[in-house]
Amino acid sequence: MDRVVEQGIQGVSALATTGEGSLTGGRPAPGGTDRRRRRSTAGWLLFPSLTLVLAGLILPLALMARTSVAHFDAASPDLVGFTLENYARFFGEPFYLMILARTLLVALSCTAICLVLGVPAAFVISRVESRTLKTALILATIIPLLMGNAVRAAGWMVLLADKGLINSALLSAGLIAEPVRILYTGSAVVIGLIAVLLPFMVISLESVFENIGTAYEEAAQTMGAPPWTAFFRVTLPLAMPGVFSGCLLCFVLAMNAYATPVLIGGPSFQMMAPKVFEQAIKVYNWPFAATIALVLMAVTLVLSVASSLALQKRYGVL
Template identity: 30%
Template sequence: MLQKDFKRLTLYLLFAPFALWIILLIILPHIGMVALSLREKVAPRVYEFGFANYLDFINEPIYWNTLLRTGSMSLLVTALALIIGFPIAYYIAKLASNRTRGALFLLCLIPLWVSDLIRAFGWILLLRETGIISSFLVWSGIAGQPIEFLYNDAAVIVGLVYTVMLFMIVPLVSTLDGMDNSMIEAGYNLGGNGFTVLRKIIVPYAMPGIVSGCIVTFMLTAGSYLTPILLGGKNSSWFTEQIYNQFITRFNWEAGAAFGILLLLFTSVVIWLGLKLSGQTLANTVAKS
């Protein structure tokens, strides 16, 4: 009996840091955000319970248009990251040698060694009017004058795809690494071509990794702030900028909290729809990646 109680106590002690992390850094802050978003200011330092902050969002087209725009561009970034990352992940998992695999993983990790701010400024050095790409085009005679590649949606998408690529590749490699090569050989032996084997064997097997990578990539993209602001400027509105403006510029914490909750709900609904359409669940995607 004493040994059983000791094992139970050990389990509690091991689980306690994780439980505290979940409660203190995730659950309680979100509860506080919900409570703050439901405070309606009726007079200086006088608040009442109400949904005025959410009604302000609904009644102002620029807010929900920006949210929908952020969602659509996040889906585009996720799709591009999947299209680019899947061949890389397949090569790392099934074709590369052990030494090459480690080197490729290191190349994928290098961008994470610096902050988002430094990476964004790196893209600014490349894409600005006097940057490396524009100067090369002028020097080679391809362009007659300097070209400004910054401050548009294309620059934001490029920067975001670069930022989230690793989070797409890692779950794909983890899933594809467990696939038996004999499954691919059987597909070819049964008369299938490369596209058929990819569509009927490789992609269905990798679906948990695909969905897991898409979930993480979409959430990171929709919640990004620095990259859209620095690379897109005023020409590329992002919903996180609206949240920042409410908190910092307008000192309207109640509206900022409401916008934050709406962004969380919106991304959760998109992920739920994605899981339904793909036939996957969180248990066999994120939990296994």
């Protein structure tokens, strides 16, 4: 009897190996074919997006990299030769390193201030129970984004000028004897950029706080934690993905800001993006302009990736 059972098992194994005993007669199951067909269709759907990325990002970056190592010839726009003198000029002259350091300082300052202002604002909005009031607050937050940066910068110029509204109010109140220099300073640029970037921070954080809900805070308070302790020890760590997204967005936008530094900072307060425009359009030195742009992009990318890795190591999130 045992021999018969053993022979039966061997026969079934042989049929399974050859596929002759399968219900489909050795042919692949219909479900597998459908899955492969769906994968093929999904691949074709990605083709337009990949083509757009290739044509709109990869190729221009490659061209810019080639331009950055070309000789500058004011008499000819052609890319001639190969040289690293543009990079040597940038990193060898303290003037350009100072502009890079200033840009980093402004971007980090704006990001930190936006975080300090955005966290409480986003938290309050997320805890509003009235849907009508919450919608009104969100609309009030994003309305400034409906205007261009140049329009907003022009408004700040009216406020911060020597004879602007702020100085006029201070003079009328007797708080100052003469106008205070605010426009065309680093402080004015930071103020203008914060007005541009703060809505991005608030919107990024509000949705995260709303998804977290109040259950964790209530549980912490039930265990005896004060509201502030519950927020900083429970809610805020849970919101770190949103905090990182908001900070990254503000930092990248501040590093590459153009209209606000040009209009509010003026020629006395130079940053990287306006310097790229100056070298490309006014001086016609496209190789050096490409060098500045690539350095700006590389510094922004390195700092963004480093902060992402640090956050992942600390909180286990990207």
